Amino acid sequence: MDFKGSDTLPGPRTEDHLPHTVQTAAKIVIVGGFGVGKTTMVGSVSEIRPLTTEETMTQAGIGVDDDYGSESKTATTVAMDFGRITITDQLVLYLFGTPGQQRFWFLWNGLFEGALGAVVLADTRRLEVSFDVMGRLEERGVPFVVAVNSFPDAPRHPIPELRAALDLPEEIPIVECDARLRASSRDVLMTLVRFLHSLAVTGSFT
Numbered sequence: 001m002d003f004k005g006s007d008t009l010p011g012p013r014t015e016d017h018l019p020h021t022v023q024t025a026a027k028i029v030i031v032g033g034f035g036v037g038k039t040t041m042v043g044s045v046s047e048i049r050p051l052t053t054e055e056t057m058t059q060a061g062i063g064v065d066d067d068y069g070s071e072s073k074t075a076t077t078v079a080m081d082f083g084r085i086t087i088t089d090q091l092v093l094y095l096f097g098t099p100g101q102q103r104f105w106f107l108w109n110g111l112f113e114g115a116l117g118a119v120v121l122a123d124t125r126r127l128e129v130s131f132d133v134m135g136r137l138e139e140r141g142v143p144f145v146v147a148v149n150s151f152p153d154a155p156r157h158p159i160p161e162l163r164a165a166l167d168l169p170e171e172i173p174i175v176e177c178d179a180r181l182r183a184s185s186r187d188v189l190m191t192l193v194r195f196l197h198s199l200a201v202t203g204s205f206t
Helices: 038-045 102-112 129-140 159-166 182-202
Strands: 024-031 054-056 075-077 081-086 091-097 117-122 144-149 174-177
Touching (some): 091 182, 102 129, 144 159, 159 174
Parallel strands (some): 117 144, 144 174
Antiparallel strands (some): 054 075, 081 091
């Protein structure tokens, strides 16, 4: 596109402008194993056009990547996903989705830097992956909630059973969600915001 002779360059789209009332911004990471729905959640809930770094999967990943339950996936996040959602007139969340394949987990440390909290997306077909994910967050001191993504072919379990299977203490929220739906994904983020607020009120969060 030729901009010669023009005094202006194209800027952000109108819908991408940050509301002038916003006073607080928080960085949130969305983490989980491969294929649990992180890119889907960021895309469904973001009010701006999400940034994704998906690349086509190749034979190089055969025998290296665990694609159980996600055999039909043809692309994978190799760096991060990014989106934004305004929670209130004064609060906006910047969302960073992490790559799920373990060979890219070395990137997580940079994405965790400065994060106020996290959403751990879980798949009931591969709950064991969540232990490593939660362990990394605990090591970095990042508070988190767990959201169990409801895949059509995944087994369903009552929340108390899921809490026991994940060995989650009572104070850490665990909710079910459908990452494809904006309202459901927003509810997960609101659960995290309320959890972070409760930690601040009780002095458990510094």
